[in-house]
Amino acid sequence: MKNPPILDMCCGGRAFWFDHDDDRAVFVDNRAESHTLCDGRALEIRPDLIADFRHLPFADSTFSLVVFDPPHMARAGGGSWMRAKYGVLNKETWQADLRAGFCEAFRVLRPGGVLIFKWNETHISVSHILALTDHKPVVGHKSGKRSDTHWLTFLKDESTAKPESDPLLAYATRRIIELEALLMPEVPDTVWPAEVHFLFDQVSAASNLPAELQNKIRSHINRMKLDGLTSDAIIQQTVKLTAAMGATA
Numbered sequence: 001m002k003n004p005p006i007l008d009m010c011c012g013g014r015a016f017w018f019d020h021d022d023d024r025a026v027f028v029d030n031r032a033e034s035h036t037l038c039d040g041r042a043l044e045i046r047p048d049l050i051a052d053f054r055h056l057p058f059a060d061s062t063f064s065l066v067v068f069d070p071p072h073m074a075r076a077g078g079g080s081w082m083r084a085k086y087g088v089l090n091k092e093t094w095q096a097d098l099r100a101g102f103c104e105a106f107r108v109l110r111p112g113g114v115l116i117f118k119w120n121e122t123h124i125s126v127s128h129i130l131a132l133t134d135h136k137p138v139v140g141h142k143s144g145k146r147s148d149t150h151w152l153t154f155l156k157d158e159s160t161a162k163p164e165s166d167p168l169l170a171y172a173t174r175r176i177i178e179l180e181a182l183l184m185p186e187v188p189d190t191v192w193p194a195e196v197h198f199l200f201d202q203v204s205a206a207s208n209l210p211a212e213l214q215n216k217i218r219s220h221i222n223r224m225k226l227d228g229l230t231s232d233a234i235i236q237q238t239v240k241l242t243a244a245m246g247a248t249a
């Protein structure tokens, strides 16, 4: 299919797909592996594309339906089948990782598109996870023996259609960002609010910039916060600004 309308951001063994080879979907995972599970069944993880859900290689507004079922366990035994099947969260970075995953899901969704998010709260409650995105779910359902698996549905607002869909506006936006990068004044060492550091840390490439540019970025984040931009919008702008300053992750 030329333009598949569905993205599974971390497909694993595609267990919950009715058609494991549904050609309407692009299946992504950050690994390709084969395992034999404890009951002798084979587990094949063979994504169409090996990629990281924190930095998806797709253009904005590409998919009508995005499926996001990230690892949910904070720990699992080294050789356990649970680890092989579901993966494990990185205990240092899981919040930033999932926040980036949500940002990417909404970026690649077209306005009016739907995100299906699955979370099992054995280790981390779903309320902690929902705090990692500014988007609110529309409907949801709990399943599993202990009702601890949540299926949540989000809708990307139609009004989030990006001005970038107009090529002239896209050009103007890029130029403004480039100019802002040049014009931002030197910023002396400052004690930034914790949230500025938190947002800065979400943009991994920013830490590759020289110290004085990192400081400019923090000042810019602080300004956007004072201007009342949402965290998602601040992160998106910071990613662009960081790239305009020449840093890559």
Ligand SMILES: C[S@@+](CC[C@H](N)C(=O)[O-])C[C@H]1O[C@@H](n2cnc3c(N)ncnc32)[C@H](O)[C@@H]1O
Residues within 6 Å of the ligand: 009, 010, 011, 012, 013, 014, 015, 016, 017, 028, 029, 030, 031, 045, 051, 052, 053, 054, 069, 070, 071, 072, 085, 086, 087
């Ligand atoms: C809970 S499992 C997905 C199970 C799948 N939905 C199914 O039906 O079988 C989570 C998957 O996320 C993958 N994953 C973990 N971190 C990732 C990342 N940063 N980018 C892409 N995939 C990732 C893991 O390899 C694992 O296969």
